Amino acid sequence: MIRLGSMLPQAFMVGIADLVQMVGPEKTCILLSRIGKELAQTQGSGLEGVPEDDLHYLPMCPFADEIIRFVDLFGERPEEFKTIVKYVAEKEAMDKDKVECPAVASILCLMHNAYRKKRAEMAGFETLHLASRPSISNTNLAYNEEAIEKAGKTKEKIDRILEKGACVFKYVKKE
Amino acid sequence: MDIIAAEKLYMNCVKVLKENQHTNGGFYASPPGTRYPFIYPRDHSICILGAISAGMLNEAKRGLEFMLRAQKPSGEFSQRYDVDGNDTSYKDLQIDGNGLVLYALNQYLKATGGLFFDSLADRAFCLQHWETIEKAVDFILQNKNDEINLIHTINSIHEYPAYEHGFEIYANSTCCAGLFGAVEIGEALDKDVEEWREQAKQVRQSILERLYSPRRRSFIKCIRVKYKSSDPIGYDAFASSVIDVDAVEYAPAHFGLIKETDLRNKKTVQRIDKMLWDEELGGLNRYPELWDRNNGGYGPWLHFTCQLSNHYTAIGDQDMADKYLGWVVEMAHDNLLPEHISTVERFEMWLEDYTNAKILRDSKLTMIENIRSHPKWKEGFAYVTMPLIWPHAEFIRAYRNYKQKFIAD
Numbered sequence: 001m002i003r004l005g006s007m008l009p010q011a012f013m014v015g016i017a018d019l020v021q022m023v024g025p026e027k028t029c030i031l032l033s034r035i036g037k038e039l040a041q042t043q044g045s046g047l048e049g050v051p052e053d054d055l056h057y058l059p060m061c062p063f064a065d066e067i068i069r070f071v072d073l074f075g076e077r078p079e080e081f082k083t084i085v086k087y088v089a090e091k092e093a094m095d096k097d098k099v100e101c102p103a104v105a106s107i108l109c110l111m112h113n114a115y116r117k118k119r120a121e122m123a124g125f126e127t128l129h130l131a132s133r134p135s136i137s138n139t140n141l142a143y144n145e146e147a148i149e150k151a152g153k154t155k156e157k158i159d160r161i162l163e164k165g166a167c168v169f170k171y172v173k174k175e
Numbered sequence: 176m177d178i179i180a181a182e183k184l185y186m187n188c189v190k191v192l193k194e195n196q197h198t199n200g201g202f203y204a205s206p207p208g209t210r211y212p213f214i215y216p217r218d219h220s221i222c223i224l225g226a227i228s229a230g231m232l233n234e235a236k237r238g239l240e241f242m243l244r245a246q247k248p249s250g251e252f253s254q255r256y257d258v259d260g261n262d263t264s265y266k267d268l269q270i271d272g273n274g275l276v277l278y279a280l281n282q283y284l285k286a287t288g289g290l291f292f293d294s295l296a297d298r299a300f301c302l303q304h305w306e307t308i309e310k311a312v313d314f315i316l317q318n319k320n321d322e323i324n325l326i327h328t329i330n331s332i333h334e335y336p337a338y339e340h341g342f343e344i345y346a347n348s349t350c351c352a353g354l355f356g357a358v359e360i361g362e363a364l365d366k367d368v369e370e371w372r373e374q375a376k377q378v379r380q381s382i383l384e385r386l387y388s389p390r391r392r393s394f395i396k397c398i399r400v401k402y403k404s405s406d407p408i409g410y411d412a413f414a415s416s417v418i419d420v421d422a423v424e425y426a427p428a429h430f431g432l433i434k435e436t437d438l439r440n441k442k443t444v445q446r447i448d449k450m451l452w453d454e455e456l457g458g459l460n461r462y463p464e465l466w467d468r469n470n471g472g473y474g475p476w477l478h479f480t481c482q483l484s485n486h487y488t489a490i491g492d493q494d495m496a497d498k499y500l501g502w503v504v505e506m507a508h509d510n511l512l513p514e515h516i517s518t519v520e521r522f523e524m525w526l527e528d529y530t531n532a533k534i535l536r537d538s539k540l541t542m543i544e545n546i547r548s549h550p551k552w553k554e555g556f557a558y559v560t561m562p563l564i565w566p567h568a569e570f571i572r573a574y575r576n577y578k579q580k581f582i583a584d
Binding site for chain 2 (some may be wrong): 041042043044045046047050059119123164171
């Protein structure tokens with residue numbers, strides 16, 4: 001009973017995996033983004049992250065521990081999570097507004113970026129999500145190269161920030 | 176105490192306060208380009224109180240306007256904001272901010288009225304922000320546990336959940352004082368605030384019963400409880416008490432919940448003085464050295480030393496008030512005050528501990544460089560975060576109290 005109370009984040013991820021099987025990755029992605037936006041509304045306007053020059057980064061992923069716990073419990077990362085990340089990458093490749101897409105290294109990046117983006121939007125900023133690093137390994141880093149270019153940065157610069165951070169983004173004040 | 180030096184420091188503190196208010200109204204925690212160029216509701220509220228004390232009511236009003244407009248939809252005031260009022264917090268709930276903002280607002284209302292409260296008090300400002308006040312109160316009450324009648328938080332004044340997660344003395348004192356403040360504001364505006372008054376009384380009673388240890392003859396730091404709604408709290412995963420001495424155990428009297436002369440307060444202050452006065456450096460440490468969480472090395476904090484001086488001033492003990500405030504005056508460098516002071520030896524000990532434990536963050540490297548390059552380093556002192564605005568505001572308040580009590584016009 002006690003352990004179950006602290007397993008709610010794991011339950012959420014089990015639910016996401018099941019949802020991919022039930023309704024497919026497209027609707028699951030929509031749901032994750034919607035959750036992020038809904039949570040953002042409760043917190044109001046805000047700019048998260050540590051400033052570094054004109055960029056911001058998060059020193060650690062707020063979900064890293066839960067994702068690692070999930071993998072510890074259920075073995076390797078479930079196929080459904082990989083399906084989501086692959087679906088997002090393919091969809092974004094065809095998106096004419098790719099610059100506005102999130103750099104998704106794990107399923108929770110979708111929810112997190114929607115949250116961050118909505119809060120920044122309420123503060124009058126656009127968000128460019130430049131890159132993120134998965135919590136489980138340092139391989140399969142996710143980049144949004146169009147966003148990096150629009151931010152006027154190089155991949156090398158972003159990689160240097162990723163060495164000490166989990167994801168990199170840029171806020172642009174709306175005209 | 177060297178009164179001429181104290182007077183010079185006071186004048187500069189007022190200047191520092193003015194110079195570190197952004198045009199949008201927010202008081203920086205430390206000046207732009209230094210360690211904390213953000214607006215923290217806790218530091219900011221004390222700056223507002225400092226401004227009120229110095230008679231800078233326009234600055235106080237601008238500060239309040241900034242903060243009230245930055246309230247989150249839930250009614251919470253975040254850990255910190257940028258100069259435009261955008262939430263830039265990176266830490267979890269610190270509910271004392273809600274209490275402090277309400278407390279400062281009521282102090283402002285009283286100061287604008289002075290002896291002619293009925294005709295002069297700035298009711299219009301409070302009325303304009305009444306909805307914000309209601310939401311701030313509601314947020315505090317949402318975090319009240321009805322089994323113990325105390326307010327739950329994750330962080331409090333030290334931003335240190337390991338010792339503050341639960342029902343913590345500073346968070347409860349400020350929130351209780353904030354609730355009473357909201358009641359007074361409501362009364363001035365002819366609002367029905369009876370329910371708030373009852374809630375505030377419950378919290379005060381509980382502070383006196385649950386957060387006071389008769390055998391130790393001292394207030395205690397915290398009843399550690401993980402979840403605000405644990406019922407019964409005895410089964411909560413954290414259920415325990417933090418009985419270590421902490422400078423903020425003086426908070427019930429500091430925020431007017433009990434008299435300075437109340438024996439419970441006098442004994443608490445005696446324990447704080449006995450256990451936290453730094454025998455090597457002078458000045459008041461914030462908590463025991465063994466908590467080992469002291470960026471830049473363990474040592475006395477200027478604003479806690481100022482705070483406790485208020486007790487000695489209030490009870491008319493000039494020797495002790497001199498000891499406390501005089502130390503602050505002596506430690507000022509170019510009439511500026513740091514966050515805290517350590518020794519070179521303690522600094523190196525801290526650096527070793529944090530380096531070995533691999534918990535030294537990149538952001539601390541600039542702080543380390545600044546400590547080592549400060550002129551006081553060569554005298555054997557580590558001046559950490561120089562200047563921090565908060566102690567300047569505390570000195571303004573403490574020194575004015577001192578002058579009013581001990582120095583005739």
